[in-house]
Amino acid sequence: MPEYSLTVNGSLHTVNVPDDTPLLWVLRDELELTGTKYGCGAGQCRSCTVLLDGTATFACVIQIKSVGDRAVQTIEGLSDDLSHPVQKAWLEVDVPQCGWCQSGQIMTAAALLAEHPDPTDEQIDEWMSPVLCRCGTYNRIRKAIHIAAKEGGR
Amino acid sequence: MSGREVSRRTFVQVSGGAGAGLILGFNLACSGKQAAATGSLDPGVLNAWIRIGNDESVTFLISESEMGQGTHTALSMLLAEELEVDWSHISSKHAPTDRSLYGRQSTGGSTSIRTNHERMRVAGASAREMLIAAGGARWGVPASECRAEAGQVVHTSSGRSLSYGSLADEAALLSAPDEPSLKDPADYHLVGRRMPRLDSPEKVDGSAVFGLDVSVPGMLTALVARPPAFGGSVGSFDAAAALAVPGVRHVVEIPAGVVVAADGFWAAKRGRDALTVEWNPGKFGGESDDSIRELCRKLADHGAVVTDEGDVAKAAAGAKKRIDAEYDAPFLAHATMEPVNCVADVRDDGCDIWTGTQAPTSAQDIGADITGLPIEQIRVHTQMLGGGFGRRSRNDFVGEAVHASKALGAPVKIVYTREDDMRAGSYRPVAYNRFTGAVDGNGNPVAWEHRIVSPSILLNIGARLQEGIDPTSTENAGDLGYAIPNIHVTYADPELPVSVHFWRSVSNSQNIFVTECFLDELAAAGGRDPLELRLALLGEHPRRARALRLAAEKANWSTREADGRALGCAVAECFGSVVAQVAEVQLVDGEVRVLRVVCAIDCGTVVNPDTIEAQMESGIAYGLTAALYGQISIERGGAVEGNFDRYPILRMRDMPEVETHIIAEGDPVGGIGEVGLPCIAPAVCNALLTITGEPIRRLPIGDRFKT
Numbered sequence: 090m091p092e093y094s095l096t097v098n099g100s101l102h103t104v105n106v107p108d109d110t111p112l113l114w115v116l117r118d119e120l121e122l123t124g125t126k127y128g129c130g131a132g133q134c135r136s137c138t139v140l141l142d143g144t145a146t147f148a149c150v151i152q153i154k155s156v157g158d159r160a161v162q163t164i165e166g167l168s169d170d171l172s173h174p175v176q177k178a179w180l181e182v183d184v185p186q187c188g189w190c191q192s193g194q195i196m197t198a199a200a201l202l203a204e205h206p207d208p209t210d211e212q213i214d215e216w217m218s219p220v221l222c223r224c225g226t227y228n229r230i231r232k233a234i235h236i237a238a239k240e241g242g243r
Numbered sequence: 244m245s246g247r248e249v250s251r252r253t254f255v256q257v258s259g260g261a262g263a264g265l266i267l268g269f270n271l272a273c274s275g276k277q278a279a280a281t282g283s284l285d286p287g288v289l290n291a292w293i294r295i296g297n298d299e300s301v302t303f304l305i306s307e308s309e310m311g312q313g314t315h316t317a318l319s320m321l322l323a324e325e326l327e328v329d330w331s332h333i334s335s336k337h338a339p340t341d342r343s344l345y346g347r348q349s350t351g352g353s354t355s356i357r358t359n360h361e362r363m364r365v366a367g368a369s370a371r372e373m374l375i376a377a378g379g380a381r382w383g384v385p386a387s388e389c390r391a392e393a394g395q396v397v398h399t400s401s402g403r404s405l406s407y408g409s410l411a412d413e414a415a416l417l418s419a420p421d422e423p424s425l426k427d428p429a430d431y432h433l434v435g436r437r438m439p440r441l442d443s444p445e446k447v448d449g450s451a452v453f454g455l456d457v458s459v460p461g462m463l464t465a466l467v468a469r470p471p472a473f474g475g476s477v478g479s480f481d482a483a484a485a486l487a488v489p490g491v492r493h494v495v496e497i498p499a500g501v502v503v504a505a506d507g508f509w510a511a512k513r514g515r516d517a518l519t520v521e522w523n524p525g526k527f528g529g530e531s532d533d534s535i536r537e538l539c540r541k542l543a544d545h546g547a548v549v550t551d552e553g554d555v556a557k558a559a560a561g562a563k564k565r566i567d568a569e570y571d572a573p574f575l576a577h578a579t580m581e582p583v584n585c586v587a588d589v590r591d592d593g594c595d596i597w598t599g600t601q602a603p604t605s606a607q608d609i610g611a612d613i614t615g616l617p618i619e620q621i622r623v624h625t626q627m628l629g630g631g632f633g634r635r636s637r638n639d640f641v642g643e644a645v646h647a648s649k650a651l652g653a654p655v656k657i658v659y660t661r662e663d664d665m666r667a668g669s670y671r672p673v674a675y676n677r678f679t680g681a682v683d684g685n686g687n688p689v690a691w692e693h694r695i696v697s698p699s700i701l702l703n704i705g706a707r708l709q710e711g712i713d714p715t716s717t718e719n720a721g722d723l724g725y726a727i728p729n730i731h732v733t734y735a736d737p738e739l740p741v742s743v744h745f746w747r748s749v750s751n752s753q754n755i756f757v758t759e760c761f762l763d764e765l766a767a768a769g770g771r772d773p774l775e776l777r778l779a780l781l782g783e784h785p786r787r788a789r790a791l792r793l794a795a796e797k798a799n800w801s802t803r804e805a806d807g808r809a810l811g812c813a814v815a816e817c818f819g820s821v822v823a824q825v826a827e828v829q830l831v832d833g834e835v836r837v838l839r840v841v842c843a844i845d846c847g848t849v850v851n852p853d854t855i856e857a858q859m860e861s862g863i864a865y866g867l868t869a870a871l872y873g874q875i876s877i878e879r880g881g882a883v884e885g886n887f888d889r890y891p892i893l894r895m896r897d898m899p900e901v902e903t904h905i906i907a908e909g910d911p912v913g914g915i916g917e918v919g920l921p922c923i924a925p926a927v928c929n930a931l932l933t934i935t936g937e938p939i940r941r942l943p944i945g946d947r948f949k950t
């Protein structure tokens with residue numbers, strides 16, 4: 090079984106897994122970082138979104154062999170204390186319902202705000218529409234992103 | 244009483260449980276006093292729902308399942324209101340599964356608040372009085388001289404105070420009061436206000452533990468190969484290739500199919516991909532959507548009579564205009580964002596089950612049935628649910644995990660891939676509807692015949708039908724609510740092997756669509772405004788009329804067709820609440836755009852208005868997904884759609900603006916979780932009828948307007 094080293098939320102980890110193992114299952118089953126969620130296994134719902142060197146990426150499809158030396162950031166690494174502006178805005182608006190998709194929503198929103206500190210509704214649509222929510226929290230997500238932008242985004 | 248309530252009661256009977264509510268006296272008495280005698284409960288336990296720590300922490304144990312509907316927060320508000328405790332000290336978690344404390348634990352039918360509103364108030368008030376009594380005893384003054392205030396017991400005349408945390412252990416040793424006095428709702432400071440959800444922080448930092456996040460020592464992760472056709476079975480299988488995959492530990496057959504158990508998900512997935520199974524297709528293996536519809540059409544003339552008033556045939560014959568129509572609604576998957584899953588650990592001395600379930604006591608029953616262990620040795624640990632919508636009351640996934648753990652002698656986590664989840668059945672039933680309607684010269688409907696053919700949920704969960712009628716299939720159709728003098732409604736079950744189950748709002752999701760759309764067809768045939776016609780026919784239902792008027796007024800109904808946009812409306816009464824919606828719809832290059840939905844919800848009494856708004860948005864998004872895209876198709880006896888590419892979910896860019904208006908005029912508290920859904924499909928389709936002149940008689944709307 091090949092050995093891979095990867096940096097997740099600032100810590101270096103070594104895992105022995107088949108080279109086609111999706112990053113999602115390395116995070117969940119090997120590193121016990123279960124905040125990143127499985128929803129479809131095919132890049133269609135984006136519940137598994139993590140940041141690779143700051144870029145929003147769906148972890149259910151990207152294989153461990155393709156991660157390379159890019160730094161992985163998951164929901165657990167966004168802040169230690171709910172202090173990231175996106176998390177604060179999410180709490181202010183009370184976005185979550187069932188919550189399963191919210192890690193993916195939050196990580197995508199964080200990447201959006203890093204790229205566009207004051208996004209338009211069209212930019213929010215473009216970035217957030219691939220991230221599915223079965224509970225229909227979209228209008229609150231939009232509101233929270235605008236609030237986070239006012240608070241300085243990143 | 245609505246058909247819905249009848250159905251839930253039947254469901255409870257089917258599941259063989261004791262009714263909740265009867266046990267209140269016992270579980271209130273189940274305080275530390277009893278704990279001290281039995282050693283069974285921790286100190287600081289005021290009753291089955293309330294624990295207070297010496298550090299002033301207040302933990303509410305909620306017997307209802309939290310699947311996003313916000314019930315843990317709302318029930319905690321009711322407890323905290325009566326307990327008089329500071330909101331910042333409160334946390335909530337799922338209660339253990341214990342029918343001796345909570346009765347039958349089952350969350351569904353939008354019943355959590357309706358069932359528990361008074362129960363939570365009494366539990367909170369009882370604990371408050373015990374704490375006051377403990378404070379009085381500490382000071383040697385009568386309890387009547389003391390009061391409770393923000394987590395303190397205060398001796399009014401001296402101004403002395405003691406914190407709940409310092410009194411909890413003493414209070415827990417007291418007997419629960421027989422009849423605790425409840426607060427005057429006029430004095431509420433929590434209930435009725437917008438309160439933040441207790442579960443938001445853990446859902447925003449990724450620490451919330453859902454069923455799929457559970458891991459226990461020695462656990463194997465397993466996928467199950469299930470028959471591709473409903474009613475099929477395993478013929479034979481060859482495990483060699485699967486067992487050759489690194490990390491795969493076992494391949495074993497259980498009633499549901501063939502289990503591939505491995506060290507983790509990826510190995511289990513690769514192992515199952517490598518597995519070879521010969522399937523027996525079963526009797527249904529050649530069936531398809533077309534053959535199912537043909538069967539339903541044949542049965543439409545042979546249904547059991549649900550409602551028969553006046554003489555429909557005669558009235559239709561003498562009417563000014565007559566419409567005959569066939570309406571269809573497809574099978575739908577719940578598609579919870581977290582696919583269903585379960586961890587079970589079967590041992591000689593007991594069985595532990597960790598899962599996100601809407602029905603923990605039913606999971607316990609399943610565990611006992613399969614293992615032969617007594618109920619008390621089946622411990623069901625309810626985890627956070629990544630969506631429920633009815634799917635997680637089925638517990639088929641629990642049975643699979645228990646079977647697998649029993650067979651393998653190790654803890655097993657059964658994981659469903661998205662495809663497994665979407666093709667596993669438990670669908671919203673397909674429904675075929677044949678209508679005949681007629682209007683007189685004034686445009687008044689005079690005849691309404693509605694023949695429903697739709698698989699029975701009750702038969703699927705092992706219940707019997709009375710006189711051939713499944714009330715979970717005829718909600719709001721058998722009892723139409725509109726003053727039409729001649730009504731005939733029938734129901735038939737097509738006896739399909741496709742498993743069907745409760746799906747958010749149950750048959751209201753089909754019946755409100757077909758009845759509210761067909762009413763608009765009659766309005767158009769008679770030259771009547773759909774809103775005006777409804778109000779004219781709702782004389783016996785003033786709450787429905789009031790909600791409809793409010794939604795229409797806020798949506799500016801008087802301009803219902805302008806600039807290529809149109810409004811459509813619908814109204815429904817279900818789950819103890821009344822809801823009306825007006826949708827503003829535009830058709831652009833064949834694409835249906837729902838711009839705005841105005842929703843009036845009359846739920847009688849409000850606990851958390853923010854949750855009510857969230858649930859209206861949620862029901863609308865869920866219902867709009869079904870209206871625009873939702874369909875599980877059957878080919879060769881099995882489900883075609885497996886993932887979100889072919890079973891799309893509404894996206895951010897397509898979510899309409901939602902404006903919710905709450906009516907709460909003191910009527911009994913109504914349900915919220917399902918009520919937002921039924922009206923959206925007919926409201927949208929009725930707007931499209933105005934735009935195009937053509938009724939939409941088959942869901943989903945799909946690409947029909949695209950060229």
